[in-house]
Amino acid sequence: MADIAVVGPGAIGSVAALAAQQTGRHSVTLCARRDPGALRVVDDLTSTVTELEAPILTSPDQVAGPAEWVLLAVKAQQTDGAAGYLDALCKPSTTVVALQNGVEHIERVAPYANDAHVLPAIVWISAEPTGPGEVTIRNNISSMIQVPAGPDGEEFARLLEGAPAVQVALVSDFTTAAWRKLTTNAIAGLMAAAGKRAVVYQRPDVRELALALATETLAVARAEGAALPESEAEALVGIFEAMAPDIGSSILFDRLAGRELEWDARNGVVRRLGRRHGIPTPVSDVLVPLLAAASDG
Numbered sequence: 001m002a003d004i005a006v007v008g009p010g011a012i013g014s015v016a017a018l019a020a021q022q023t024g025r026h027s028v029t030l031c032a033r034r035d036p037g038a039l040r041v042v043d044d045l046t047s048t049v050t051e052l053e054a055p056i057l058t059s060p061d062q063v064a065g066p067a068e069w070v071l072l073a074v075k076a077q078q079t080d081g082a083a084g085y086l087d088a089l090c091k092p093s094t095t096v097v098a099l100q101n102g103v104e105h106i107e108r109v110a111p112y113a114n115d116a117h118v119l120p121a122i123v124w125i126s127a128e129p130t131g132p133g134e135v136t137i138r139n140n141i142s143s144m145i146q147v148p149a150g151p152d153g154e155e156f157a158r159l160l161e162g163a164p165a166v167q168v169a170l171v172s173d174f175t176t177a178a179w180r181k182l183t184t185n186a187i188a189g190l191m192a193a194a195g196k197r198a199v200v201y202q203r204p205d206v207r208e209l210a211l212a213l214a215t216e217t218l219a220v221a222r223a224e225g226a227a228l229p230e231s232e233a234e235a236l237v238g239i240f241e242a243m244a245p246d247i248g249s250s251i252l253f254d255r256l257a258g259r260e261l262e263w264d265a266r267n268g269v270v271r272r273l274g275r276r277h278g279i280p281t282p283v284s285d286v287l288v289p290l291l292a293a294a295s296d297g
């Protein structure tokens, strides 16, 4: 039995809370910034609907004390907004699992975590907000969370062991795994730019653009120490080409809803780190300002 606080019970936070609930072993609290009322998770394969049973807090003032586990699932750019919750929930023995896209989890989260352990996580879950208080798991990928092999990762795997909603996998080369996922997220930035779901990758011109974007992202990845050959670009673009045309991405959902975009953690980072290494990133040089401008509201 562990105390788990889920900070940011949106798409991924709800699936993480569902997994914790499914184990039947833990005490779960949801930490939101507004009261979403009841929350439920729908599985699009089985049409199973599960209500989340955990209590929902709406302010850090309501936190009773530090938690053993914090599952942080706010968007990257919302991390500083969650500082109050992190301060109330974290002490040095807490583990904060950063369930966020990007490759900068520790730099982003550690400043708010009161010396807690920060476990970066790569989230391979396709979860879409499908109505007030409702999140649907799209089973176009099998739901997996990758964490670095080591004691914290092993404990996290034990925490969610047996939960059908999520499988936790330990990876020995986390840098490579994180950049592989980041490359898919960079490609998904094209959905947000076009305002269209995966159908957009059926266009030959967008496919070509996606390939160029993946290729420059992988060049930056290699400079950052990832073992990702240029040939991986075809395979990663292929994931999007093979998707059902109605599959989206979290950055597209925000774009369609007129919300701020997670552009810096997913696309801006390619341009920023490319510049640091002297690697040209011509596609990102155009895409990033457009996403940033769309994010301005």
Ligand SMILES: NC(=O)C1=CN([C@@H]2O[C@H](COP(=O)(O)OP(=O)(O)OC[C@H]3O[C@@H](n4cnc5c(N)ncnc54)[C@H](OP(=O)(O)O)[C@@H]3O)[C@@H](O)[C@H]2O)C=CC1
Pocket: 007, 008, 009, 010, 011, 012, 013, 031, 032, 033, 034, 073, 074, 075, 076, 078, 081, 082, 083, 085, 099, 100, 101, 123, 124, 125, 126, 127, 128, 129, 249, 250, 262
């Ligand atoms: N959705 C997906 O399929 C995937 C997402 N990811 C990554 O997971 C992370 C989370 O994304 P996702 O779940 O889609 O995002 P959502 O926008 O669905 O969820 C974020 C949640 O955090 C809440 N929130 C924001 N600020 C605060 C705060 N200060 N205190 C408490 N709660 C707060 C939001 O509240 P409000 O409702 O008020 O905005 C929302 O409920 C991102 O890094 C994303 O890239 C990774 C893989 C797949």
Ligand SMILES: CC(C)(CO)C(=O)C(=O)O
Pocket: 101, 123, 124, 125, 126, 127, 184, 185, 188, 248, 249, 250, 251
């Ligand atoms: C589901 C996936 C992999 C698509 O890019 C994702 O990470 C997201 O939506 O943020």
